[in-house]
Amino acid sequence: MYKVYKCYEYCFLSIMKGMHLGEFEELVMLAVASLGDNAYAVTIQIELEEKVNRKANVSAIHTALYRMEDKGLLESYRGGAVAKRGGKNKRIFKLTNYGLNMLRESKNTRETFWNLLPQLSANT
Amino acid sequence: MSTFNPPKYARKLLEWLITKELFDDVDGDLTEIYHDNIEKVNLKYARRKYLVTVLLSIRNVHLRRKLNYYNPLVMYKNYFKIAVRNLLKHKGYSFINIFGLAVGMASCLLILLFVNNELSFDGFHEKKASIYRLDEVQTFGAVSAQKVALTMFPMGPAMHEDFPEVVNFSRYWPFSNRPLVEFDDKQHYIETLARVDTSFLNMFDFPLIDGVKGEVFNDPNNIILSQTTAKRIFGDRNPLGEVLESADSDNQYKVVGIFEDVPDYSHLQFDALMSIQLWDTERRQQWGSNYLNTYVQLANGVDVAALESKFDDFLVRHTNERILEFYELFLQPLTDVHLGSMDITHDYNNHKKFARSSVNVFLMLAFFVLLIASINFMNLSTARAATRSREVGVRKSIGAFKSQITRQFIMESVLLSLMALIIGFGMCLASIDALSQIIDRPLDLGIYLEPSNLATILLVTLAIGFLSGIYPALVMSRFNPVLALKGNGVSGGKSIFRNVLVVFQYAIAITIIIGTSVATRQLNHMQTLDLGFDKDLVVVLDMFGDTNDKYDLLKGELEKQSYVMGVTSTSQRLGNNLHQTGMEYRADTALIRGSSSFVSVEHNFFEFYDMEIIDGRALSDEFADDMRGRSFIVNETLAKELGAGGHDVVGMPFHFGGADTLGRIVGVAKDFNYNKLNLRVEPLFMSRQPWGWSEVNVRLQANQTESGLDQIEAVWTNLFPNRPFQFSFLDAHIDQMYKSEQQLTKVISILSVLAIVIASLGLFGLASFIVRQRLKEMGIRKVLGASVSQIVMILSRKFTFLVILAFLIAAPVTYFIMQGWLDGYTYKIDIGILVFVIVGFGSWVIALLTVSAQSLRVAKTNPVETLRIE
Numbered sequence: 001m002y003k004v005y006k007c008y009e010y011c012f013l014s015i016m017k018g019m020h021l022g023e024f025e026e027l028v029m030l031a032v033a034s035l036g037d038n039a040y041a042v043t044i045q046i047e048l049e050e051k052v053n054r055k056a057n058v059s060a061i062h063t064a065l066y067r068m069e070d071k072g073l074l075e076s077y078r079g080g081a082v083a084k085r086g087g088k089n090k091r092i093f094k095l096t097n098y099g100l101n102m103l104r105e106s107k108n109t110r111e112t113f114w115n116l117l118p119q120l121s122a123n124t
Numbered sequence: 125m126s127t128f129n130p131p132k133y134a135r136k137l138l139e140w141l142i143t144k145e146l147f148d149d150v151d152g153d154l155t156e157i158y159h160d161n162i163e164k165v166n167l168k169y170a171r172r173k174y175l176v177t178v179l180l181s182i183r184n185v186h187l188r189r190k191l192n193y194y195n196p197l198v199m200y201k202n203y204f205k206i207a208v209r210n211l212l213k214h215k216g217y218s219f220i221n222i223f224g225l226a227v228g229m230a231s232c233l234l235i236l237l238f239v240n241n242e243l244s245f246d247g248f249h250e251k252k253a254s255i256y257r258l259d260e261v262q263t264f265g266a267v268s269a270q271k272v273a274l275t276m277f278p279m280g281p282a283m284h285e286d287f288p289e290v291v292n293f294s295r296y297w298p299f300s301n302r303p304l305v306e307f308d309d310k311q312h313y314i315e316t317l318a319r320v321d322t323s324f325l326n327m328f329d330f331p332l333i334d335g336v337k338g339e340v341f342n343d344p345n346n347i348i349l350s351q352t353t354a355k356r357i358f359g360d361r362n363p364l365g366e367v368l369e370s371a372d373s374d375n376q377y378k379v380v381g382i383f384e385d386v387p388d389y390s391h392l393q394f395d396a397l398m399s400i401q402l403w404d405t406e407r408r409q410q411w412g413s414n415y416l417n418t419y420v421q422l423a424n425g426v427d428v429a430a431l432e433s434k435f436d437d438f439l440v441r442h443t444n445e446r447i448l449e450f451y452e453l454f455l456q457p458l459t460d461v462h463l464g465s466m467d468i469t470h471d472y473n474n475h476k477k478f479a480r481s482s483v484n485v486f487l488m489l490a491f492f493v494l495l496i497a498s499i500n501f502m503n504l505s506t507a508r509a510a511t512r513s514r515e516v517g518v519r520k521s522i523g524a525f526k527s528q529i530t531r532q533f534i535m536e537s538v539l540l541s542l543m544a545l546i547i548g549f550g551m552c553l554a555s556i557d558a559l560s561q562i563i564d565r566p567l568d569l570g571i572y573l574e575p576s577n578l579a580t581i582l583l584v585t586l587a588i589g590f591l592s593g594i595y596p597a598l599v600m601s602r603f604n605p606v607l608a609l610k611g612n613g614v615s616g617g618k619s620i621f622r623n624v625l626v627v628f629q630y631a632i633a634i635t636i637i638i639g640t641s642v643a644t645r646q647l648n649h650m651q652t653l654d655l656g657f658d659k660d661l662v663v664v665l666d667m668f669g670d671t672n673d674k675y676d677l678l679k680g681e682l683e684k685q686s687y688v689m690g691v692t693s694t695s696q697r698l699g700n701n702l703h704q705t706g707m708e709y710r711a712d713t714a715l716i717r718g719s720s721s722f723v724s725v726e727h728n729f730f731e732f733y734d735m736e737i738i739d740g741r742a743l744s745d746e747f748a749d750d751m752r753g754r755s756f757i758v759n760e761t762l763a764k765e766l767g768a769g770g771h772d773v774v775g776m777p778f779h780f781g782g783a784d785t786l787g788r789i790v791g792v793a794k795d796f797n798y799n800k801l802n803l804r805v806e807p808l809f810m811s812r813q814p815w816g817w818s819e820v821n822v823r824l825q826a827n828q829t830e831s832g833l834d835q836i837e838a839v840w841t842n843l844f845p846n847r848p849f850q851f852s853f854l855d856a857h858i859d860q861m862y863k864s865e866q867q868l869t870k871v872i873s874i875l876s877v878l879a880i881v882i883a884s885l886g887l888f889g890l891a892s893f894i895v896r897q898r899l900k901e902m903g904i905r906k907v908l909g910a911s912v913s914q915i916v917m918i919l920s921r922k923f924t925f926l927v928i929l930a931f932l933i934a935a936p937v938t939y940f941i942m943q944g945w946l947d948g949y950t951y952k953i954d955i956g957i958l959v960f961v962i963v964g965f966g967s968w969v970i971a972l973l974t975v976s977a978q979s980l981r982v983a984k985t986n987p988v989e990t991l992r993i994e
Contacts, residue, residue: 041153042160058153059180066146066187081152084159086129088152 021106025073027054028064029103032074032093040079040090041065065093073099130158130174138178143189150181199528200535206515207536214508217889221504222544224885228497229548229585231878234559235490237552237567238871242483245389245462249329251421256428256455258283258418259468262704262719263450271454272704273471274414277407279453280321282442283418287434289426294321294328295400296392296473297416301668301818304371304847305357311371311846312357316393317347319400325383327421328392334364335381341399348381353395371846373669388566391462393475411443412706412782417473420455428455450719470704476565482868489875492632494588496879499629500886501544502592503622505537507893509596516600517608529601530594537593538586545585563867595621623926626887630930630967631937633876633883638938638963640869640876642955646946647865649953655858656796657698657733661689661829662854663822663836664697672816674843679820681839687825687832692732693817695724698798699858702808706781709789711771717781720762720807723798727751727812730793732823739763740774740791743812747790753813754779754787760795762807778809787811821854880967884974887923891975895919895982902982903990912983919979920972927971931964 021029031047032039041061048054048061068074079090095103135151142150154177161170211218246252258279263269280293298318304311322341325332332340333351340348347368354363368377377398386393422431435453456464463480465471516529552569560567571577671678675693682691696702702721709716726732727743727750743750743757756778758766766789767773779787795805824832833851840849895902902915910918939955946952982990 041149042156045157057177057180058157059177059184062146062150062153062181062184063187066184070188082156084156085152086155088148088155090152091149 021073021102024056024060025064025068026103026106027052028061029068029073029095029099032065033095033100033103037092038079039093044093065091068099069093072096073102130155131171134175134178138181141178141181141185143187145188145190146184150184154178203532203535204539206532207539210508210512210536211540217504217508217892218540220885220889221501221508222540222547224504224882224889225497225501225541225544225588226547226551227878228494228500228882229545230551230555231875232490232494233548233552233572233581234556234567235486235493235875237556237569237571238559238563238565239483239486239490240571241389241565241567242463242478246391246458247389248387249327249458251327251329252458254422254424254426255327255458256420256422257458257461258420259454259456260414261452261454262414263452271468272414273417273465273468273474275416275418275453276412276414277403277410277416278442280418280420281408283420283438286438286441287431289423289431290420291423292323292327292421293418294324295416295418296320296324297400298394298473301666304668305368305377306371307357307366307368311848313848313850314349314353315395317396317398318392318394319403320397321400323421324397327419330386330390331384333382333384335383340381341401343378343380344399344401345376345378346380347377347396347398348383349379350385350395351382352385354379354382371670388476391474391477393473414470414704419458431455476864478864485872489636489872492636493875493879493882496629496632496886497882498588498592499625500882500889501537501541501588502595503625503629503886504889504893505533505540505592506596506599506622507890509533509600511893511896512600513603513608516603517605517610520603520605521609526601530597533597533600534590534593537596538589541585541589541592545581559871562870564863622890626890626923626926627930627933629883629886630927630971631934633879634931634934634963634967635938635941636876636879637967638934638959639942640872641959641963642942642953643945644869644873645959646949646953647862647869650865650949650951651859651862653797653951656794657735659698659855659858661824661826663824663833664852664854664857665820665822665836665840666850667693667817667819668847669816671844671847675817675820678839678843681843682820682822682836685832685835685839687828687835689823689825690728690732691820691822692729693726693820694729695813695815695818697819697857698733698854699861702798707809708779708781709766710777711766711769718765719781720809721798723808723810724753724813724815724817725810726817729810730757732821733796735796736794737791738794740789742791742793743810749787750790750812753811755790756787756809756811757791757793758789758810759793759805759808761805762809763792765807880970884970887971888974888978891919891923892978895978899982899985899990903985903987906983906987907991912980915983916976916979919982920975923971923975924968927968931967935960935964 027048028044031044031051034051035043035047041058044065045056045058045061048056065074065076069076073096074093075096076091076093079092081087081089138151138154139147154174157177158170158174161173249255257273258275260272260274261269262272275295277295280295283290284293296318297320298316302313302315303317304313306312320341325337325340332348335348340346349357349363357363357368358366363379363382366379368379370376383397422428432454436448439447439451439453456468461474462476463478463483465474465477466479466481471477519529519532549569549572556567556569572581667675679691679693682688702723704719705722706717706719707722709718725743727745729735730737730742737757738760740757743755745751747755749755758773758778763773766776766778773789773792776789777787778789789809793810797805798808799806822832822836836851837849840847898919902910902919905915905918939960942955946955
C-alpha cells in the first residue's frame with residue numbers, strides 16, 4: 001500500500017512542478033509522432049537509428065514508452081498481429097494532446113534561447 | 125518456423141522478468157526483432173541479440189508491475205498463531221515434546237563439545253602435519269613385541285644428520301624428580317622441568333610472552349618458565365634475568381623467558397624448559413638406553429613409509445647388526461599421539477591420553493540419543509497432528525491447497541525444534557560446569573557461537589524439524605475434508621510406521637543401558653580386584669639427592685615412630701608402567717639377552733607389601749649379596765620365560781644387560797599388578813641396588829593416619845629443614861590411574877539415563893494420545909461390563925508387545941558388542957544373563973508404568989463422560 005501511495009505522490013508532485021521531458025523521451029515522442037499509425041517499439045527503434053542515428057536497445061524504448069503512457073503523454077491501442085511476432089499484437093502508440101503540448105513547449109523553450117543567440121551559429 | 129523461434133529458456137526468463145500485462149507486447153516486439161535479425165544477419169547474431177535484450181529487460185522488472193496482494197505472510201502469521209495456541213492448549217504434550225528434544229540436543233551438543241576437545245588436541249601447532257613422534261617397537265627375549273614411546277638420546281641428532289628428509293628434530297626429556305629451586309631464600313618445586321633441543325620452540329607453537337624465541341636456549345643454564353610458575357616464584361617481580369639456585373645440586377638456572385601456560389589440549393605438559401645441551405657430551409654416543417621422546421619435523425611431501433623403511437639401516441649403521449633383533453623404529457603423526465597411543469606403553473609424556481575408539485563410542489552415543497529424541501519428536505508430532513483433523517478440514521474447505529497444509533505442519537515442527545534448540549542451549553549452559561569437572565576437561569560452549577558452527581547447528585535443527593514434520597504433514601494434508609470435518613479422518617491408532625519407530629527407539633535405549641551397566645561393572649571389577657599387594661595406608665614420600673644422603677637416618681627415625689608399621693623404599697612407584705632394563709641370564713651354558721621391567725627395592729619390600737614368594741626366598745639383609753644388588757627376584761611371568769626349557773629359575777645366573785656382575789635369581793614372586801589392570805602383568809625383576817631411592821613408602825597404623833602423618837612430618841622437617849614436606853597416598857595414586865575410566869563411566873551412565881528418560885517421555889506422550897483416541901471404545905467396554913484392570917490390560921498389551929520386541933532385537937546385538945569390548949581386557953567379568961533380565965524387565969516396567977498411568981485414568985472415568993460427546 002505504501003508503495004502505491006508513494007507512486008501517486010510522485011506523479012502529483014511532478015505535475016505540480018511542471019513536467020519536463022528527458023532528452024531520450026523527447027526523441028521517442030518525436031519518433032512516435034513521425035511514424036503515425038505504425039508507431040510501436042520495433043519501428044521506433046529503427047526510426048531512431050535511421051533518422052537521428054541513435055542506437056537504443058528495445059528494452060530502453062519499452063521503458064520510455066510505458067513510462068510516458070503512465071504520465072499521460074502517450075496513449076496506446078492494439079495493432080494487428082503478425083506471424084513473425086509469434087502471433088502477438090503490436091502495441092501502437094500515439095501522442096495525446098497533453099503530449100503534443102509538452103513537445104511543443106519543449107521546442108519553444110529551446111527556441112527562446114536560440115532566438116537570443118543568433119550569432120552563436122555564425123561564430124562556430 | 126518453429127526452429128527459428130527464439131531460445132525457449134530466454135523467453136522463459138523474459139516472461140519472468142516482464143509483468144504479465146506487458147509480456148505479450150514485449151514478447152511480440154522481441155520476436156519480431158529476432159526474425160528481422162535472422163533475415164538481415166544470421167541466426168547466431170539474432171539469438172545473441174535476443175538474449176542480450178532479454179537480459180537488458182531486467183530494467184523493466186518493475187514496469188507496470190502490480191503489487192501482489194496475496195501476502196503469504198498473513199497466512200504464516202496465522203500458522204504461527206495456531207501453533208502457539210496448540211502448544212498452550214496441550215501444555216503437557218508440548219512440554220514432553222520440546223523437552224525431550226531439548227535434552228537430546230543438549231546432550232548431543234555437550235558430547236560433540238567433548239569430542240571436539242579430544243580431536244583438537246595438539247591442533248594448535250602450525251607445523252602439526254609435518255611433525256612426527258619417533259617410537260620404537262621393542263622385541264626382547266622375555267617380552268613380546270611392544271610399542272613404546274621411548275627413544276635413545278642420540279637418535280634425534282643422528283637422524284637429522286643422516287636424512288635430508290628430517291628437517292628438524294627435538295627431544296623432550298622431563299626430569300623424573302621435581303627440581304627444587306631457591307629464590308629469595310624461599311624454596312619452590314618446579315613440577316615438570318623438561319630438557320629440550322633448541323629447535324623445540326620452532327617446531328611447536330608454545331608462544332613466548334617474554335624473551336627472544338631464537339635465543340632462549342643459547343646458554344645451557346638458561347631456563348624458561350610458564351606464566352603461572354613464574355608468578356608463583358617471583359610474584360609481581362620481573363623474572364627476566366633472575367637466577368634460580370638449584371637446591372638439589374650446584375646448578376643455577378637463569379630465567380630468560382616466560383611462555384604462555386601450556387593449554388590443556390596439548391599432549392606435552394611442562395612448567396619449565398631448558399636446553400638438553402648439558403647432557404650432550406656425556407650421552408651423545410649412548411645408544412642402547414631408551415628414556416626420552418624424540419620428535420622430528422619432515423620436509424614437505426616426504427613419503428613416511430619410505431623414510432621408515434630406511435630406519436633399519438640407520439640403526440645398524442649406528443650400532444650393530446644385532447640391534448634389529450630388539451628394535452624397530454616407526455613414526456607416529458603428532459595429530460595421532462593423543463588419540464592413537466593406546467597400544468603404546470611407556471608413554472610417560474602423553475597428557476590425558478585417550479582412546480580413539482572411546483571417542484567413536486561417544487559420537488555414536490551422541491548420534492543415537494539425538495536420534496531417539498528426534499524419533500520421539502516425530503512420533504508425538506504425528507500423534508498430535510492426528511487430533512487436529514478438524515482444523516485441517518476447515519482449512520481445506522476454505523480453500524487451502526494440499527501444499528499449504530503440508531507447509532503449515534512442517535513449519536510448526538521446525539518452530540518446535542528451534543524452541544527445543546534454545547532450551548537445549550540453556551541446558552548446556554546450566555550443566556557445562558558440572559560436566560567439565562566430571563570429565564576434567566575445560567569445555568567451552570563458545571565454539572558454538574562461531575558462525576560456521578552456529579550455521580551447522582541451525583541447519584541440523586531445521587533438518588530435524590523438517591524431517592520429523594514431513595510425515596505428519598503429508599498424512600494430514602491427505603485428509604479428505606468431508607471426513608476430517610466429521611472428525612474421523614484419523615487413522616492414527618494403527619500406524620505401523622509409528623510402532624516401528626517406538627520399537628527402534630526402545631531397542632537403542634536398551635542397548636545403551638545394557639552396554640553401560642556391563643562397562644561400569646567391568647571398570648568397578650578392575651578397581652576392586654586384588655592387586656597382589658597391600659596398597660592401603662601407605663604414605664609415599666618423594667626422595668631427592670640430598671634426602672638420599674641421609675636415607676639410613678631417615679629410615680631409622682621413621683621406624684621408631686609409634687604409628688609407623690613399616691618402612692620400605694623403591695626406585696619407582698607401584699601403579700605405573702615400570703621402566704625396562706636390559707638383562708642377561710644363563711640357561712645351560714648359553715648367555716641369553718633380553719629386557720624386562722625392573723624396579724630396585726629395599727630388602728623388606730616383599731614383606732612390607734605382603735607379597736607372596738612362591739619359590740626360593742625373598743630378599744633379606746642377612747645375605748651380603750642381597751644387599752649388594754647381586755640377588756634378583758623375578759615375577760611369575762618372567763620366571764615362566766626364563767624356565768622355558770625346563771631350567772630351574774631359582775639359582776639361575778642373572779644380571780643386568782651389559783654388566784658383568786655376578787648375580788643370580790634367589791626367588792620368584794607371585795605376579796602382582798603393578799600396572800593398570802587392563803594390561804597384562806609384564807615380566808619384572810627386582811633387586812636392591814645402591815643407586816638411591818626415588819621414594820620411601822611408609823605404612824601407617826590403621827585409624828591413626830592423622831597422628832602418623834604428623835610423626836612423619838616431624839621426622840622429615842627435623843632432618844631436612846629446607847625441604848617442604850610433601851606426601852601422597854599410594855591407594856589414591858592407584859585410583860588416579862582409573863580416573864579417566866571413572867569419568868567415562870559417569871558420563872556414559874548419565875547419557876544412558878537420559879536415553880531411557882527420553883524414550884519413556886516419548887512412550888508416555890504416545891500412549892496418552894492413543895488412549896485418548898480409544899476413549900469411546902473404552903467407554904463402551906465399560907458400559908458392557910469391563911473392569912478397570914481389564915481396560916488397563918487392553919491398553920497396555922500393545923506397548924508391552926512393542927517393548928518386548930525391542931528387547932529381543934537389542935539383547936543379542938548388545939551381547940556381541942560388549943563381548944567384543946570385554947575381549948580387550950585381561951581381567952574381565954562375565955556378561956551374565958542377569959543384566960539382560962534386569963534391564964529387560966526394568967524397561968518393560970517403565971513402559972508399563974508410563975502407559976498404565978494413562979490407561980488407568982481412562983479406565984476410571986465414568987463412561988458417561990466419554991460417550992456423551994457424540
